[in-house]
Amino acid sequence: MPYTAGINENLIDALKTWFDENLPGGKAKPSNGALCLGSVAYGSYVDTLLDYCLPSLMAEGNLPALHGAWLIIYTDDAGEKKIKDSDIIKKLEDRGIIVSFSIFPENLLSLVMEESSNKYWLIGASHNIQLKQSAIYGYGFHLLMPDHVYS
Numbered sequence: 677m678p679y680t681a682g683i684n685e686n687l688i689d690a691l692k693t694w695f696d697e698n699l700p701g702g703k704a705k706p707s708n709g710a711l712c713l714g715s716v717a718y719g720s721y722v723d724t725l726l727d728y729c730l731p732s733l734m735a736e737g738n739l740p741a742l743h744g745a746w747l748i749i750y751t752d753d754a755g756e757k758k759i760k761d762s763d764i765i766k767k768l769e770d771r772g773i774i775v776s777f778s779i780f781p782e783n784l785l786s787l788v789m790e791e792s793s794n795k796y797w798l799i800g801a802s803h804n805i806q807l808k809q810s811a812i813y814g815y816g817f818h819l820l821m822p823d824h825v826y827s
Contacts, residue, residue, distance in 0.1 A: 686787055687784075687787040687788065687790070687794055687797065690781070690783055690784045690787050691784065691797060691798070691801050694780070694781060694784050694801070709814065709815075709816065710743075710744035710745050710746065710815055710816070711741070711742065711745045711746075711815060711816045711817070711818055712745065712746045712747075712748065712806065712809070712810035712813075712815035712816065712817050712818070713733075713742075713745055713746070713747045713748070713818050713820040714748050714750075714802070714803055714806030714807065714809075714810070714817060714818070714819055714820060715729075715747065715748065715749045715750070715819075715820040715821070715822060716749075716750045716751075716798070716799050716802045716803070716822075717749060717750075717751050717755055717759075717822045718750075718751045718752040718755050718780060718785065719752070719755075721822040721823070722751065722754075722755040722758055722759060722822075724822040724823050725749075725759070725822035726758070726759065726762050726764060728822075728823065728825050729820065729821070729822050729823065729824055729825060729826075730762075730764045730765070730768065731764055732824075732825040732826040732827065733768065733826055734764070734767060734768070734771075735826065735827055737827075738826055738827075739771055742768075742771070742772075742773055743771065743772045743773075744772055744773075744774075745772075745773045745774070745815075746773070746774045746776070746810070746813070746815055747768065747773055747774065747775045747776070747820070748776050748777075748778065748806050748809065748810075749775070749776070749777050749778075750777075750778045750779075750780060750802045750805075750806070751777060751778075751779065751780065752779065752780050752782075752785060753779055756777045756779055759777070760777075778802075778805075780798070784798070785798075803819055
């Protein structure tokens with residue numbers, strides 16, 4: 677039996693379904709070696725992403741390396757709206773960064789919320805999908821965690 681301590685079978689089934697439905701999709705154009713930044717931000721992590729992580733990408737030395745990059749953000753409906761409406765996303769897009777979103781199904785998020793450690797299963801599955809998406813289109817990959825700051 678696979679290791680599932682602290683996680684219920686409904687969450688595992690929901691993760692598998694969501695995972696299967698989201699591969700091998702992607703909205704990016706094929707890359708010539710640019711970087712794919714994969715982020716997971718929902719709930720309070722949306723504010724952390726917008727207030728700290730994404731603005732730090734705008735540091736002078738970072739922008740040349742990010743031209744043509746693909747930013748994939750996995751979030752909830754409210755997070756997508758808030759992120760799309762933010763000035764920082766517009767600034768990143770103006771600098772040649774492709775931004776795309778994938779929305780978590782409500783049933784999956786409700787199962788994740790049942791146990792605080794379940795978020796790690798969701799983050800792991802999300803980054804796995806993002807890694808596969810980036811490989812399909814020829815991008816390098818970086819896990820862009822909302823609470824990381826780049827200088």
